[in-house]
Amino acid sequence: MSGVQQAQAPEMQQKIDEIIARYDHDPSHALAAMQDMQDEFRYVPREGLSALSRYFGRPIGQLYALTTFYKALSLVPKGRHIVKICAGTTCHIRGGQNIADGITRELGIRPGDTDADGLFSFEEVHCVGACALAPVVIVDDELYGHVTLEKLPGILGSYRDDDVCDGVPTGEVAS
Amino acid sequence: MTQTLRVCCGIGCVANGALELVDAFEKACESLDVEVRPEVKKTGCNGLCERGPMVSVLPDGPTYYQVKLRDVDAVVESLATGEPVERLLYPAADDFYRGQHKIALRNCGIIDPSSIREYEVRGGYAALEKALSMTPDEVISEVEKSGIRGRGGAGFPTGRKWRTCAEQADTTRYMLCNGDEGDPGAFMDESIMEGDPHSLIEGLVIGAYAIGAHQGYLYIRNEYGAARAQVDKAIVDARAKGYLGHDIMGSGFDFDCKIVRGGGAFVCGESTALISSIEGKVGEPRPKYVRSVEKGLYDKPTVLNNVETLATIPYIIVVGGDAFARIGTPRSTGTKVFSMVGKVEHTGLVEVPMGITLRELIFDIGGGIKDGRAFKAVQTGGPSGGCLPTSKLDAAVDYDTLKEHGTIMGSGGMIVMDDRSCMVDVARYYVNFLCEESCGQCTPCREGLRQMRAILTDICEGRGREGDIELLDQIGETVEDASLCALGKTAPNPVRSTIRYFRDEYEEHIHDHRCRAGVCHALTRFEIDPERCTGCGACEKGCPTHAISGERKEPHVIDADACIVCGSCRNACRFDAIRVAGGEAS
Numbered sequence: 001m002s003g004v005q006q007a008q009a010p011e012m013q014q015k016i017d018e019i020i021a022r023y024d025h026d027p028s029h030a031l032a033a034m035q036d037m038q039d040e041f042r043y044v045p046r047e048g049l050s051a052l053s054r055y056f057g058r059p060i061g062q063l064y065a066l067t068t069f070y071k072a073l074s075l076v077p078k079g080r081h082i083v084k085i086c087a088g089t090t091c092h093i094r095g096g097q098n099i100a101d102g103i104t105r106e107l108g109i110r111p112g113d114t115d116a117d118g119l120f121s122f123e124e125v126h127c128v129g130a131c132a133l134a135p136v137v138i139v140d141d142e143l144y145g146h147v148t149l150e151k152l153p154g155i156l157g158s159y160r161d162d163d164v165c166d167g168v169p170t171g172e173v174a175s
Numbered sequence: 176m177t178q179t180l181r182v183c184c185g186i187g188c189v190a191n192g193a194l195e196l197v198d199a200f201e202k203a204c205e206s207l208d209v210e211v212r213p214e215v216k217k218t219g220c221n222g223l224c225e226r227g228p229m230v231s232v233l234p235d236g237p238t239y240y241q242v243k244l245r246d247v248d249a250v251v252e253s254l255a256t257g258e259p260v261e262r263l264l265y266p267a268a269d270d271f272y273r274g275q276h277k278i279a280l281r282n283c284g285i286i287d288p289s290s291i292r293e294y295e296v297r298g299g300y301a302a303l304e305k306a307l308s309m310t311p312d313e314v315i316s317e318v319e320k321s322g323i324r325g326r327g328g329a330g331f332p333t334g335r336k337w338r339t340c341a342e343q344a345d346t347t348r349y350m351l352c353n354g355d356e357g358d359p360g361a362f363m364d365e366s367i368m369e370g371d372p373h374s375l376i377e378g379l380v381i382g383a384y385a386i387g388a389h390q391g392y393l394y395i396r397n398e399y400g401a402a403r404a405q406v407d408k409a410i411v412d413a414r415a416k417g418y419l420g421h422d423i424m425g426s427g428f429d430f431d432c433k434i435v436r437g438g439g440a441f442v443c444g445e446s447t448a449l450i451s452s453i454e455g456k457v458g459e460p461r462p463k464y465v466r467s468v469e470k471g472l473y474d475k476p477t478v479l480n481n482v483e484t485l486a487t488i489p490y491i492i493v494v495g496g497d498a499f500a501r502i503g504t505p506r507s508t509g510t511k512v513f514s515m516v517g518k519v520e521h522t523g524l525v526e527v528p529m530g531i532t533l534r535e536l537i538f539d540i541g542g543g544i545k546d547g548r549a550f551k552a553v554q555t556g557g558p559s560g561g562c563l564p565t566s567k568l569d570a571a572v573d574y575d576t577l578k579e580h581g582t583i584m585g586s587g588g589m590i591v592m593d594d595r596s597c598m599v600d601v602a603r604y605y606v607n608f609l610c611e612e613s614c615g616q617c618t619p620c621r622e623g624l625r626q627m628r629a630i631l632t633d634i635c636e637g638r639g640r641e642g643d644i645e646l647l648d649q650i651g652e653t654v655e656d657a658s659l660c661a662l663g664k665t666a667p668n669p670v671r672s673t674i675r676y677f678r679d680e681y682e683e684h685i686h687d688h689r690c691r692a693g694v695c696h697a698l699t700r701f702e703i704d705p706e707r708c709t710g711c712g713a714c715e716k717g718c719p720t721h722a723i724s725g726e727r728k729e730p731h732v733i734d735a736d737a738c739i740v741c742g743s744c745r746n747a748c749r750f751d752a753i754r755v756a757g758g759e760a761s
Contacts, residue, residue, distance in 0.1 A: 028455035031438055035397075062456075069457045069614075070438030072397045089360035089554070089588070090516040092604050093596045098741040102719065126441070126608065128398055129362030131516035132187040132224030132523060143190040149719040149743050 009047070015040055016048050020055050027056040031066055034073055042078040079114045079121035081159045083107070086136040088127030094134040100124070102149045103137070106156050119160070178213040178254055179233045180204070183284055185220030185366060186401070187523075188227035192244070193217075196228055199244055203251045213254055219370015221284035223271055225522040229284075230263075239263035267542060271521050274540045276502065278510045279326075279363075279486045280526045283370035288405050291412040294373040300418055302489035306381045307426040314385040315341060318488065320496025322508035327353055327444070327481030328559065328585045329661065330507075330574040333488075336478055340386045340468040343476035350383040350391040350430075351453070351472065351479040354402070355437045357444040358557030359608065361588035363512040364482035366524055368395065368402035371486065372409035376432070378485030380419065381492060383430045386478050391432035392453050397439045407434055441558075441612035445660045446471075446479045448614070459614045460660035481586070483512055503529030507573035511587055517554075518545045518593040527572075534568040537591055548593040552677070556585030558605045558612075559665035561672025562598060581672045583665070595745075597694035598677040599684050603631035605669035613662065620663030623654035627670060637697040639685035648674055693755040696740040700756040705730035707752035714744035714753060 019036045023029035030052055037048045044067050053060040067073040085091075085100045104110055107120050114121040130136050133145025137155065144155055180200050184193045200215045207213070221229050226240040230250060237259040239250060249260045277283075286293040294300070306314050319334030340348060352375065356364040367375060379391055395403045410432060413419045421429050435453050442448045443458040450472050452458040471477025487509065491499045500508045507529040513536065516522050520542030527536060533553055537543070544550050552562045555572075561582030563570065570576050574584050592601070606628045615621045627650055630643050651667030658664045674681060683689050690698040703714070703723075708730040715723040715731060722738040725731030733744070745753040 026455075028453065030455045031452065032436060032455075035436060035438070065457050066438075066455075070440055072437075072439035087359065087608075089557075089590050089601075089604065090522075093517055093590065093592055093601065095742060095746070098743070101739075101741070105719075125398060126357070127359035127362065128186065129365045129514075130186050130190050130224075131360060131362065131514060132227070133190055134516070136190075143186075145187075145190050148717065148746070149741060150717045 012041070012045065013047060013051075016045070016051050019048075020051055025056060027058050030056055030058065030063060031070070034063070034066060038073055043074045043076055076114070077118065079118050081119060081140055082121050082123060082138075083156065084123045084125045084128075084138040085111065086126075086128050086130070086134070086138070087124040088131065088134070090127075090131040091135040096135040098149065099135050099137065099147050099152065102152050103156070106152060120156075177211055178236070180213055180215045180250070180254075181218045181231045181233055181285070181287075182215065183219075183221045183227060183229040183231075184217040185224065185227070185284070185370065186362070187220070187224035188229060191227050191241075193228040195244060196230070196242060196247065199247045200230075200251070203247050207251065209255070213251070216287045217289075218285060219283045219288050220366040220524055222275075222280070222524040223268055223521060224524070225520070226265055226268065231284075237264060238268065240265040240268065267521075270542065271523070271525070271540055274531070274535060275526050276510050276528050277526045278490050278502075279367060279374075279483045279512050280371070280524065281490065282374060283366055283524075286371065288370050288372055289408055291373060291409070291416060294371070298493070299373050299489075300377055300416075302492040303377050303380055303418060304424055306384055306492050307424055307428060311341060311385045311387060314381065314492070317496040318385070318491060321491045321499040322496075322506075323484065323487060323491065323499065324507065324574060325481055326483035326487070326511065326586065328358075328556070328583065330584060333480060333484055336468060336480075337382065337385050339466075340476045340478045343469060345476055346387065347475045348386055348388040349472040349475055349477040350379060350386060350388040350432075351449070351477060352379055352391070352393040352432075352482060352485055353444065353446075353449060353479055354393055354395040354399070354406075354482050355444045355449060356396055356399075356482070356586065357441040357612075358586045358588045360516055360554075360590050361514050361557060361586045363514055363524055363587055365396075365399050365402050367482050367486050367512075368399065369405050372402075372406045373413065374486040374489060375406065375482055376409050376413050376419065378480075378488035379432060380423065380430055381488050382478060382480060382485065384423075384428055386476075388478070389429050389431070391430065392435050392472070393432060394435045394437055394443070394449055394453060396437045403434060403436065410434070440614075441608075442614045442660070442662050445662055447660070449479065450477065457614075459616050460662070462659060483587070504571070504573050506575055507584075511572070511584070513587045513589045515541050515589045515591065517591040518548065518596065519543070519591040520545050529573045530571045532569050532571055533563065536572060536589070537568070541591065544591065544593050548595065550591070551594050551596055552592045552598060552601075554582075554590040554592065554601065554669070555588065556583035556665075556668070557588045558609050559583060559661065559668055560585045560588075561668045562592075562601065562676060563672075564676040567676075581675055582668065595692050595694070597635075597690050597692035598673045598680050599631065599634055599690070600692075600694045602670045602673045603628065603635055606631055606666070609662065609666045613666075617657075617659045617663065619654045619657035620659070620666060623650050623658075624663075624666055626650055627654075627667070631670070634681065634684045635690075635695045635697070637684075637688050637695075639681075641685070643685060644674055644678065644681050691755060693740075693742060693745065699740050700735060701733055701738060701740065701742070701745065701753055702756045703731050703733055704752045704754050707750050709750055709752075711749075713747040713749065717743045717747040719743065
């Protein structure tokens with residue numbers, strides 16, 4: 001399990017250093033740097049937290065608190081495709097919960113979880129501003145409107161077929 | 176004059192294929208054998224999202240709705256003939272736009288947001304020039320005279336906020352913009368940032384000049400990637416043109432600003448939490464014994480204004496505070512943008528003068544309830560607001576009247592509900608949202624909301640008990656009184672307002688184990704009315720558990736054991752044959 005992590009370690013460390021170098025030593029940039037790491041690795045790795053702690057001179061506990069507070073940050077790697085159900089009010093009253101239940105049935109995971117092979121993460125987001133299209137599902141950057149339970153398998157299935165590894169470690173939970 | 180095709184690229188239209196349309200139009204126009212080729216431009220949100228993608232022909236052509244790729248050739252051909260493509264017109268759009276008065280949205284859907292030139296042609300940055308020729312004190316007086324109140328929710332007078340900050344002894348001050356639009360169902364700030372970013376920058380610089388700030392931050396929600404990119408480009412362009420940076424427009428005034436990307440936390444819409452987040456800390460609110468205008472960002476005097484407020488400021492400076500104050504009502508001046516969503520015919524973004532009634536807004540502009548169903552309630556103010564019933568439809572939409580009826584103006588989310596919306600479920604939805612978003616530092620909010628959620632879940636799942644309604648109200652009162660910040664203080668509003676106006680629905684859930692709207696799964700059983708069923712099979716086709724069976728052209732039946740009460744059949748049925756057992760809404 002950790003084999004994958006170790007094999008990637010030098011490369012990861014290099015990327016972490018690159019990200020941190022974008023910012024000066026003002027600790028107010030900690031959140032931004034972590035968001036960059038989230039974008040790069042699909043999570044904030046322990047190595048990243050340590051590097052930030054040294055760079056900004058802030059205790060690692062404080063940085064850890066940021067990762068658990070902000071929804072945009074995660075301590076475990078997210079799946080290769082992020083499936084988001086809009087949990088905004090409009091989507092809710094137009095049956096969004098039924099669609100969310102449908103995604104759980106399809107993928108076998110609940111909101112907040114990543115499936116065992118690291119292909120999908122399932123998340124709830126609060127309103128993406130596409131209320132005219134409610135209920136809305138977003139996969140990666142693609143937005144699907146007026147989603148019905150009937151359309152759902154087709155939408156998710158198209159990402160299953162497109163199962164290409166893009167060079168970032170997936171599915172391995174940092175331990 | 177060159178003809179222009181303006182394709183709405185608001186989020187709703189993009190999801191319906193607007194970007195592909197832009198490409199197709201560009202190709203079709205390129206291949207035209209004419210001297211002056213029509214131009215194709217992308218604009219921000221036009222408002223009528225329900226009928227997107229929209230394409231307007233300028234200078235004086237028609238606007239087309241629900242344009243598809245296959246319509247592209249017909250539209251381009253019509254440019255030469257001048258004959259509009261009849262099938263793409265939507266006459267009811269006139270009703271939608273007629274009652275509106277666009278100030279904050281004055282350029283949205285008209286200009287290409289990525290072009291600073293188009294903003295200038297529409298009078299952009301003239302307000303900044305005018306403001307810089309006035310003293311900061313005169314600018315503040317003008318804003319005070321306008322009577323504008325914060326559009327983010329609380330409705331605090333903007334002029335007074337600026338005045339207090341400008342009077343502080345400490346001369347290092349900050350000007351902030353709150354673009355962390357958290358109300359799940361409001362997207363006006365997103366639309367302004369995406370559709371007219373320069374109006375926001377211009378308002379920010381004017382504010383900074385008025386209060387004497389030299390550094391500003393725009394805190395933009397993490398989910399709004401496209402909006403962030405537009406604002407980012409606008410900042411770069413404005414800087415290049417000398418509207419930002421050193422010695423702005425030769426006035427000697429220096430100001431620059433930066434974007435801060437939100438971390439995805441609703442509580443960061445609260446001023447002190449937002450400031451903490453900009454400082455790179457956990458976004459927890461602090462007590463406001465000392466206000467942010469005195470000690471805000473890095474303990475310096477700070478003004479925080481909402482996107483819509485700032486986008487309105489240039490207009491106020493140009494027309495003057497008195498002229499602005501004549502729009503709306505005496506205590507709620509000007510216009511307000513609402514995102515009218517839910518079960519309404521014309522879902523979209525509207526800007527109306529304050530004081531308009533809910534009925535005018537929902538039925539005249541909004542086109543009434545979708546599919547001809549019955550109006551049940553309208554929710555304003557997002558998770559901090561409340562639900563109003565039919566009897567309040569003639570209430571005026573202004574800060575004070577809404578408050579009197581138990582809700583708030585909020586940031587302008589307006590969620591319209593019909594007889595298939597369950598009010599107990601809506602209350603649970605908001606409490607659940609706030610439970611997750613509560614930062615957890617003060618007990619009444621953290622624990623009170625958790626208990627309220629547990630009680631509401633029990634009611635929705637058929638475990639409601641005698642006394643639950645009173646208990647909810649009592650906990651709500653405590654949460655309201657004892658919480659530290661506005662999140663907690665307003666959190667019980669959705670529950671208390673639904674108890675106030677829809678108590679019978681709560682009682683029905685508790686005593687009769689029945690959800691008349693057919694939303695709460697444990698309390699709903701769907702059945703097919705054999706009189707109405709035509710046996711078309713639409714319900715059977717859409718049922719995810721294959722619980723519906725029947726011969727073609729014969730009434731179908733639902734197998735109650737296999738049914739998961741998802742309601743797909745009810746949505747699919749065009750004959751209103753799927754009913755909640757025991758009768759639907761009364």
